[in-house]
Amino acid sequence: MRDTRLEALELFIAKFLRYGVLFAGLVIFIGWMSQINFHRNVFEDFHVYQNMSLFDTLWFLFLQHNWGLLTAYLGLMLLIALPFLRVVLTAGVFVIEKDYLLAGCAVLVMAGLILSFALGFEI
Numbered sequence: 001m002r003d004t005r006l007e008a009l010e011l012f013i014a015k016f017l018r019y020g021v022l023f024a025g026l027v028i029f030i031g032w033m034s035q036i037n038f039h040r041n042v043f044e045d046f047h048v049y050q051n052m053s054l055f056d057t058l059w060f061l062f063l064q065h066n067w068g069l070l071t072a073y074l075g076l077m078l079l080i081a082l083p084f085l086r087v088v089l090t091a092g093v094f095v096i097e098k099d100y101l102l103a104g105c106a107v108l109v110m111a112g113l114i115l116s117f118a119l120g121f122e123i
Helices: 004-033 054-063 067-096 100-120
Strands: none
Touching (some): 054 067, 067 100
């Protein structure tokens, strides 16, 4: 018979992810909706592509006080962070269960996620 504390922890992780995705989606939606302007062409800003790093883009938006797009970026970052948090919490559950083989696998997955984030972003 499984420990009810561990089942409660696993249920917490599942609910955390479900509500986390909903919250991140809501934050993105709020950011997008705050950008709606019916008095100009929405594609006007995209006629020239500028290759900028993520940090430069965020700093530029901050200097322009473009809180709507910054809010959308925050929601996107929350959405990207959720799988990593899932792996961290799952590794913790495996350590509590004393299942060190699966905890080690979760740590390897964490390392893979960190590596993919590090190689995928030109910050």
